[in-house]
Amino acid sequence: xxxxxxxxxxxxxxxxxxxxxxxxxxxxxxxxxxxxxxxxxxxxxxxxxxxxxxxxxxxxxxxxxxxxxxxxxxxxxxxxxxxxxxxxxxxxxxxxxxxxxxxxxxxxxxxxxxxxxxxxxxxxxxxxxxxxxxxxxxxxxxxxxxxxxxxxxxxxxxxxxxxxxxxxxxxxxxxxxxxxxxxxxxxxxxxxxxxxxxxxxxxxxxxxxxxxxxxxxxxxxxxxxxxxxxxxxxxxxxxxxxxxxxxxxxxxxxxxxxxxxxxxxxxxxxxxxxxxxxxxxxxxxxxxxxxxxxxxxxxxxxxxxxxxxxxxxxxxxxxxxxxxxxxxx
Numbered sequence: 138x139x140x141x142x143x144x145x146x147x148x149x150x151x152x153x154x155x156x157x158x159x160x161x162x163x164x165x166x167x168x169x170x171x172x173x174x175x176x177x178x179x180x181x182x183x184x185x186x187x188x189x190x191x192x193x194x195x196x197x198x199x200x201x202x203x204x205x206x207x208x209x210x211x212x213x214x215x216x217x218x219x220x221x222x223x224x225x226x227x228x229x230x231x232x233x234x235x236x237x238x239x240x241x242x243x244x245x246x247x248x249x250x251x252x253x254x255x256x257x258x259x260x261x262x263x264x265x266x267x268x269x270x271x272x273x274x275x276x277x278x279x280x281x282x283x284x285x286x287x288x289x290x291x292x293x294x295x296x297x298x299x300x301x302x303x304x305x306x307x308x309x310x311x312x313x314x315x316x317x318x319x320x321x322x323x324x325x326x327x328x329x330x331x332x333x334x335x336x337x338x339x340x341x342x343x344x345x346x347x348x349x350x351x352x353x354x355x356x357x358x359x360x361x362x363x364x365x366x367x368x369x370x371x372x373x374x375x376x377x378x379x380x381x382x383x384x385x386x387x388x389x390x391x392x393x394x395x396x397x398x399x400x401x402x403x404x405x406x407x408x409x410x411x412x413x414x415x416x417x418x419x420x421x422x423x424x425x426x427x428x429x430x431x432x433x434x435x436x437x438x439x440x441x442x443x444x445x446x447x448x449x450x451x452x453x454x455x456x457x458x459x460x461x462x463x464x465x466x
Contacts, residue, residue, distance in 0.1 A: 171413040171452040172460055173445050174420045175215055175438065176338075176382075177208060178310065179226040180256055184392050186430035193426070194269040197256040198229020200426070207429040209238055211438050212247050218442035220454025221246045225310040225338075228254030228294030231301040240302055248456045251306035251334075254293040257286070259311050259325060259339075288328055295332070307458055308380075309334045314341025314422075318379050326377045336378035336461040338420065342367035344384040350395045353404065361385050361404055365411050369418055370464055378461050380420060383408060387423040391431045398432055402440055409444045413452045418460055 181193035181200060193199070208224070215222050224242065226249055243249055253259070257268045261283050264271060271278050271286075278286050291309065298306050309329055318340030319325050329337055345360035347353040353361075361384050368381040385404050390396040405421070412419040421441060428437070445452045 169416065170450065171416050171448065172418045172455045172463075173409060173412065173441060173452055174223055174380075174418070174455050174457055174460060175211075175220070175441060176223045176225065176310075176420060176422055176457065177211065178252060178312075178422070178424045179204075179208065179224050179230060180252065180312075180424060180426065182388065182392075182424050182426045185427050195273060196229070198227045198232065200230055200233065203429045204426040205238055207425040209242065211425065211428075211435060212242055212245065214435055214438055215442060215454065216245060216247075218446060218454065220442070220445075221248065221456050223248045223250065223307070223456045223458070225250045225252035225308075226294075226298070227252045227256045227312075228290075228297040229256075231297035236301050243302060243304060248307035248458055249298070249302070249304065250308040250310055250338075250457070251291060251294045251298070252310050253287075253312055254290045254297065256312040257290050258313060259287050259291075260315060260322065261287070284324070284328075287325075288332070291329075291332055305333070307456070308461065309337050310382075311337065311339040314382050314386075315339060316341065316343040318381065319373065319377070323375060326373050326375045330375065330377055334377070335465065336380055336457070338380045338382060338457060340368070340379055340381035341386070341422070342381065342384055344389075346385075346389060346394045347396065347400075349393070352397065352400050353394065358404055358407060362407055362411055365408055365417065365419070368420065370460055372464060378464050380418070380457050380460050382422040383412075383418075383420045387427045387431065391427055398436065401432075402436060405437055406440060406444065409441055413444065413448045416451070420457065420460075 180197045261267045342364040344364040345357045364384045368383040390401045
């Protein structure tokens with residue numbers, strides 16, 4: 138173990154001790170394996186592949202060929218390691234002429250979930266906060282309350298999946314993440330259950346980041362590692378299961394922090410190692426539209442799969458459906 142890694146680990150353990158989180162996360166009785174999920178949000182992302190690319194805010198589902206190719210290649214790599222991926226797709230994608238590649242992903246055993254139709258903010262209280270598209274074209278939602286628009290947008294994605302793929306969505310992920318998930322939003326929890334969902338992926342714990350363009354300091358990595366404890370699945374009082382997204386995402390690293398790939402790999406390695414050590418859950422969140430220009434050789438995917446393989450019977454690659462099933466028993 139090199140000095141930097143050793144110092145990071147020691148700092149992390151100190152942080153856990155001070156916060157009391159280490160005592161809250163023993164190895165789970167009866168759970169011998171850490172559960173590692175690799176998830177892609179199928180949407181276009183502003184600032185990628187070029188920093189000046191911002192039109193994607195208005196056409197989130199207009200996936201380019203590079204994004205689709207990266208998605209299918211990643212799925213093949215994960216399956217070669219004995220696992221399956223979980224994808225969350227915006228409904229606009231189903232307006233594209235050909236969705237055979239999505240059908241093939243489903244037939245290969247990968248899961249495909251609902252990510253709303255227009256990539257809307259489900260926590261929005263005002264129409265103007267829902268999505269850039271509706272600011273440009275407000276007549277699309279004229280006369281409707283945000284709660285109605287949100288419900289219709291989620292339902293529309295489900296209907297698009299049924300029409301083009303012939304399947305129901307495997308779970309729901311909110312566009313964007315909230316540090317508190319859906320806590321305090323009993324209305325949204327109830328809405329999702331009414332729409333047929335038993336689990337949601339909406340929580341993304343708050344964490345530190347580096348100054349833009351700088352490599353993350355040890356304190357930043359320690360804070361990201363400490364946030365893994367807050368990224369563990371739980372059940373809301375109403376029965377809806379929450380499967381949080383684990384820091385740090387590709388957007389957080391490559392857009393917000395402008396990290397180099399080696400920095401991202403270091404953070405992901407440490408987070409997955411923590412997860413394996415604690416027999417916990419890690420939900421790797423990324424976007425193929427971000428990853429194909431940032432990690433064209435799939436180093437992050439291969440790293441995660443290799444760490445799971447080397448862990449032997451201490452870890453396994455799973456989908457979010459598998460994680461949800463373990464909480465619903």
